Amino acid sequence: MSTIDRKAKEKEALKALILKGAKKLFVEKGIEHTTIRNIAEEINYSVGTVYVYFKDKNDILHDLHTIGFQELDSYFMELYTIEDPKERLKKLGFSYIKFAIENSEMYDLMFNLKAPIEFLKDSENEDWDEGCTAFGLVKKTIEECINKGYFKGHSVEPLAFMVWSLVHGMCCLEIHQRIKNVNFTNPDTILYDGYNEYLKMIEKL
Amino acid sequence: MSTIDRKAKEKEALKALILKGAKKLFVEKGIEHTTIRNIAEEINYSVGTVYVYFKDKNDILHDLHTIGFQELDSYFMELYTIEDPKERLKKLGFSYIKFAIENSEMYDLMFNLKAPIEFLKDSENEDWDEGCTAFGLVKKTIEECINKGYFKGHSVEPLAFMVWSLVHGMCCLEIHQRIKNVNFTNPDTILYDGYNEYLKMIEKL
């Protein structure tokens, strides 16, 4: 059965190659300017081959969105060593924003674009597992905070949702270029300033 | 010169007709599924005519985004009668969210899509006037709050940015269907719950 095993591995390898090429082009010239033909050309395969390994463009985008969450996880790695949950929550916001700024195209795909969600609708498992896991981290951290006596009068989920929305909103305004086109006094530091407001807010809750 | 005047008015009327048709289709089937051909057909004109009145699709999208801000303004109307700035800030968040939920396609165009911003880059005036005005309202309200003694230790712009991001983030997660696909205990009320957290937060600042 070694042939079958090897075949399976080769299929996986080519699938990964397509995704790698797709991601390279996405980062280089944006998702909306990347075509299936571009991807095929990038890895020296024909258009048809791409469709042998992926159902459609949403399929590629969904797989890439999953890879994005793995990369986001790597940004979160350093958080796991932080004992104090409140401190961890603060740093979580920082890592989240850092990821969004350094990987804006991937971030948009993960949290804004319709493609990954539309792919879910067509598949068997309609749950957004990646989002659940990531949001679970926020919820767990806030839960620990509440258990430690912080955030009196707040519930876990609504507060977690608010915190998530807060950093997500800042990232969106930035990557969609709504900041630099509004007359901020300090447009270059507004993200940093906003994050500091986030820190102050956490202290006051 | 009455002919020239009439001609000018007719040009404006047809331009408005195109925008009206475009908006109808946008709301009906989404921006990404609306084509120039669709719009032309909707108002019984040819494709070429649309290009006589608009430079390109971004031009249409930019004009429509401006209309969106006018509609947002109508949601804000009731706020102007509220004396207390803190109360006004609370209601501002509510009206903002209400607009986003009831006009999700327009909201996306106004605050997320690249088209209106890209159109600005190609035009003479690169400023995002609509965004400046809307954000100015948030800044003014928060400034009044600070002048009244609220929000001690906070600066106007960073706080305004944080508040904007907070409500914007909630709206984005909702309209991009990132909420109902995450296992919230109460997905139907989470927006409402999140808004309540926003109210609590304002009280604590």
Add this chain to the structure above:
DNA sequence: AAATAAAATGAACGCTGTTCATTTTTTATT
């Protein structure tokens, strides 16, 4: 009624995502 100006048109261009009959390559069998 003829000449001029303005407005509207739709075929055509180079793209896009997607399909599928055909060809090429690989594997299994004799």
Add this chain to the structure above:
DNA sequence: AATAAAAAATGAACAGCGTTCATTTTATTT
């Protein structure tokens, strides 16, 4: 090693996209 069967890769073709522009139609002026 030659042949048959299976698997993988291909790229031409399709319908639809935004956009252009020479041509036709309509409106205005002379």
